[in-house]
Amino acid sequence: MAVLSSRPFLTVAIVAAVWIAASFASRGFGAYGHLRYLVELGAVIGLVAAGQTFVVIAGGIDLSVAAIVTVSAISLPLLSWQADPTGLAPVLVVLALTTIIGLVNGLGVALLRVHPMIMTLAMATFLQGLLIIIAGGSAVTAENPLVHWLGNARPAGIPAGVLLWVAVSVIVLTVMHATPFGARIFAMGANPLAAALSGVPVTSTTLAVYGISGFTSGLAGVLVLGMNGQGYVGIGDPYLLASIAAVVLGGTSILGGLGTYAGTIPGAILLVTITALITVVNASPGWRSILFGSLILGLLLLSGREQARR
Amino acid sequence: MAPLLAARGVSKSFFGNPVLRDVSIALQPGRVHALLGENGAGKSTLINLLSGALRPDGGTIEVDGRAVARMTPAHARQAGIAVVQQELSLTASLSIAENIGLGAYPKRFGLVDYSALAARAKAACELVGLHEPLSTPVGRLPLGRRQMVEIAKALYRKPRVLILDEPTSSLSATETKILTDLLERLRSEGIAILYISHRLNEVMTLCQHVTVLKDGICTADRTLEGTDAAGLVRLMVGRDPGDLFPQWRPSASPANAVSVRNFSAGLMRDVDLDIRTGEVLGIGGLVGQGQEDLLLGLYGAIPARTASATINGTPGLPGGVPRANALGLAYVPADRKREGLHLIHTITTNMMLPAFARLPALKLRSRRAERETARGLAAQLGIKGDLARQAQALSGGNQQKVALAKWMPHDPVVLLLNDPTRGVDVETKREIYLMLRAFAAAGKAVVLLSSDTPELVHLCERVAVVRDGRIAAMLERAALSEEAIVSAAMGAENRKVAA
Structure with a gap:
């Protein structure tokens, strides 16, 4: 059966199994409110991992996503205009800023031919330094109506952040699987040389991919700021490993060229589920981290290993 | 005389598709044996069986007339079987000498003995007419030279059986000449050679015996004497080849x-x-x-x-x-x-x-x-x-x-x-x-x-x-x-x- 061997389906099945098992084991886990909360948390990872999925399929990796989430969550509160009662303008400015950061990553990778790991890691370090200078150690509070709405409103009982995630998912899946741009990304990831010789504009496609990653990380930063109310240095830190793990758990090849965001979505939910289960265990923070890391590694060993390619 | 290496009635299937059916081949010392067949006829699979890279589903592989129960690449190497693959197996960043010796470096006190390696690699290179400095990274060589390194790598192991899969497909005319002379000499020294090529002229001049595969079945196992190229093509495609090249008509315009x-x-x-x-x-x-x-x-x-x-x-x-x-x-x-x-x-x-x-x-x-x-x-x-x-x-x-x-x-x-x-x-x-x-x-x-x-x-x-x-x-x-x-x-x- 094609459906059973499909990785996205497999990941959904694992999530469902874990949810069912956990709701028997722990009272309250399976409550609607709790599951809704899990998906809401998953939305942040899902947004960061949307851009990461593009980058990984294109054969790269973006290690600056966590820093970009923080940039977004810290710079937004610093921008406030009385003239704009909706709060939309600062959000757009911040998203433009994070997209530009992504484009700079893309420039380094495509034109200066810096390895994606080095380029984005250097970018992350640079941004962290900048943030410390700008924000110092203190948390900044957001007073932006749009951001507040995004993090707290529940139109028709569904968290606004989840709605945002759904909208982004539809766009991402369409662009990835139903446009020539998406096809170019897969081609570049599978064989960059053959893609270039087939006329794929490699430079602009690389730029676009990292730009998208900057944009979705920025969007995740806005959402996390809304949910949290405050931005501080380090707020984005959990999302680096989480975004990559969600991509790989969802069946996207870390070598590039194969995969889908349809797998990343349940991958993100699986990650928050694991986090929730660890919290139930009631371990100390150090042990939680150790458990989380080990569980991700274990899951990847079970499902994420891939055959060597020639 | 017992063949140095032989397959007796071997069969192999991949995912239920039979690739080889009841194929036998015997490599005799001092003979260049041609293996012909169209792409997908099963040549590569047969080579992989002979070199232990794959295990046959049926039939046996024999070395020196004795059946080997479980042939592995390590066995094959010990038995003096060397394969020059069609897909180059070289590591681009390593030097010529390192590539040639890879996996069989001479050791001294547990460390690689580079001077011994250089001397032995040089000897192998001279056989194939490679005059580039031995420290050149292989990645810098053009395809044809890399192919020569690949052949030198096989010779470095002093093989008794040499299997060459399309060795000349990326070689120039001169390099091809060097190779054919070399093979002629190795043959006279009693080495058994299995030669795969799509170039029938080479096969006609170099080889003495031919095995033809078509769709996984052996359609000919005979001496090459008294055969011509057209006859070989007929054996391979199972019909008259006609003219390989289409009739030529001028079509150029001055623009x-x-x-x-x-x-x-x-x-x-x-x-x-x-x-x-x-x-x-x-x-x-x-x-x-x-x-x-x-x-x-x-x-x-x-x-x-x-x-x-x-x-x-x-x-x-x-x-x-x-x-x-x-x-x-x-x-x-x-x-x-x-x-x-x-x-x-x-x-x-x-x-x-x-x-x-x-x-x-x-x-x-x-x-x-x-x-x-x-x-x-x-x-x-x-x-x-x-x-x-x-x-x-x-x-x-x-x-x-x-x-x-x-x-x-x-x-x-x-x-x-x-x-x-x-x-x-x-x-x-x-x-x-x-x-x-x-x-x-x-x-x-x-x-x-x-x-x-x-x-x-x-x-x-x-x-x-x-x-x-x-x-x-x-x-x-x-x-x-x-x-x-x-x-x-x-x-x-x-x-x-x-x-």
């Missing part, structure tokens, strides 16, 4: 599709070249003289400069592949696995890629239209089977067809082909030749870079022979012959040669 002056790219320096519409222009010469750079430079894939250039009436070089495509240029690379195809993607996706590269980035795709286009191309080129398979499931010949097919919907005006028939079976070769001639007859220009000299002679209007980054000779149709091309390639173009 230029491409015209460059003082063109430089990569190894090529200050070349003047006109490519006429309706012609097949051959590019010949020894391997690695800059021919590939000429094509890639015109195609915008590597930096190039020129005093003046006109491509399809537009002045200037394309300067980038997307622009070259827009000007009507298309390029089919030599190394289809690395440069031509996306092996992990479907055949359909591979065929559609140039379209994806050209369409507006965010236009919605129609999967049905893509499938239909791919089905049409497959039908046109005789590619059989499910097009939703990965491209790596195809045989070499069919992969090459896909690499060609993907340009067809775009109606290119100039087709740049880099050794399109390398490692391709006779049947596919013929189909490709027909396609090229039909293309030229339709008023398009074809540039055919080839290491196969007969191909150049039989298909081309003119042949530009490249030597040392320059066009050493431009041979017109009337003066075309294998001798003329080879002597121009070797720097003897002043000698009068019969046309």
Whole structure:
């Protein structure tokens, strides 16, 4: 059966199994409110991992996503205009800023031919330094109506952040699987040389991919700021490993060229589920981290290993 | 006399598809044994069985007349069996000497004894005429030289049985000569040699015995004496070969599709070249003289400069592949696995890629239209089977067809082909030749870079022979012959040669 061997389906099945098992084991886990909360948390990872999925399929990796989430969550509160009662303008400015950061990553990778790991890691370090200078150690509070709405409103009982995630998912899946741009990304990831010789504009496609990653990380930063109310240095830190793990758990090849965001979505939910289960265990923070890391590694060993390619 | 290495009635299936059925082969000392068959006939599988890389489903492998229960690559090495694979197995960043000794480094106090390695590697290199410094990283060598390193690597192990899978497909005429002399000598020293090649002339001169495979079945196991090339082809394809090359008809017009002056790219320096519409222009010469750079430079894939250039009436070089495509240029690379195809993607996706590269980035795709286009191309080129398979499931010949097919919907005006028939079976070769001639007859220009000299002679209007980054000779149709091309390639173009 094609459906059973499909990785996205497999990941959904694992999530469902874990949810069912956990709701028997722990009272309250399976409550609607709790599951809704899990998906809401998953939305942040899902947004960061949307851009990461593009980058990984294109054969790269973006290690600056966590820093970009923080940039977004810290710079937004610093921008406030009385003239704009909706709060939309600062959000757009911040998203433009994070997209530009992504484009700079893309420039380094495509034109200066810096390895994606080095380029984005250097970018992350640079941004962290900048943030410390700008924000110092203190948390900044957001007073932006749009951001507040995004993090707290529940139109028709569904968290606004989840709605945002759904909208982004539809766009991402369409662009990835139903446009020539998406096809170019897969081609570049599978064989960059053959893609270039087939006329794929490699430079602009690389730029676009990292730009998208900057944009979705920025969007995740806005959402996390809304949910949290405050931005501080380090707020984005959990999302680096989480975004990559969600991509790989969802069946996207870390070598590039194969995969889908349809797998990343349940991958993100699986990650928050694991986090929730660890919290139930009631371990100390150090042990939680150790458990989380080990569980991700274990899951990847079970499902994420891939055959060597020639 | 017991054969050094033999397979007795071996069978092998992959995923239920029988690839070999009850095949026997015996490699005798002091004999060059040819293994012939079209792509997909099972030759590679048979080699893998003989070298222990695969285990047969039925039948036995015998070494020195004794059946080996579980042959492994390590057993094979111990028994003195060396294989020169068609796909090069070298590590680009390691030096020639390191590559040759890889896995069998001489050790001293537990460390690699580099001086002993150098001495032994040097001896192996001399056998194959490799004179480059042994410390040269293999990645810097042209393909033909790398192939020689591969052969030296096999010789380094002092084999008793030497298996060569298409060793000459990337070799120049001189290198081929060195290799055939070497094999002749190894044979006289009592080594058993299994030789796989699509070049029947080589087989006729070098080999004494032949085994022919067709669809996994052995159709001939006989001495080569009293056979001619046409007879061999008949055994391989199971019917009369007809003429390998299509009948030649002039189709060139005086108009230029491409015209460059003082063109430089990569190894090529200050070349003047006109490519006429309706012609097949051959590019010949020894391997690695800059021919590939000429094509890639015109195609915008590597930096190039020129005093003046006109491509399809537009002045200037394309300067980038997307622009070259827009000007009507298309390029089919030599190394289809690395440069031509996306092996992990479907055949359909591979065929559609140039379209994806050209369409507006965010236009919605129609999967049905893509499938239909791919089905049409497959039908046109005789590619059989499910097009939703990965491209790596195809045989070499069919992969090459896909690499060609993907340009067809775009109606290119100039087709740049880099050794399109390398490692391709006779049947596919013929189909490709027909396609090229039909293309030229339709008023398009074809540039055919080839290491196969007969191909150049039989298909081309003119042949530009490249030597040392320059066009050493431009041979017109009337003066075309294998001798003329080879002597121009070797720097003897002043000698009068019969046309």
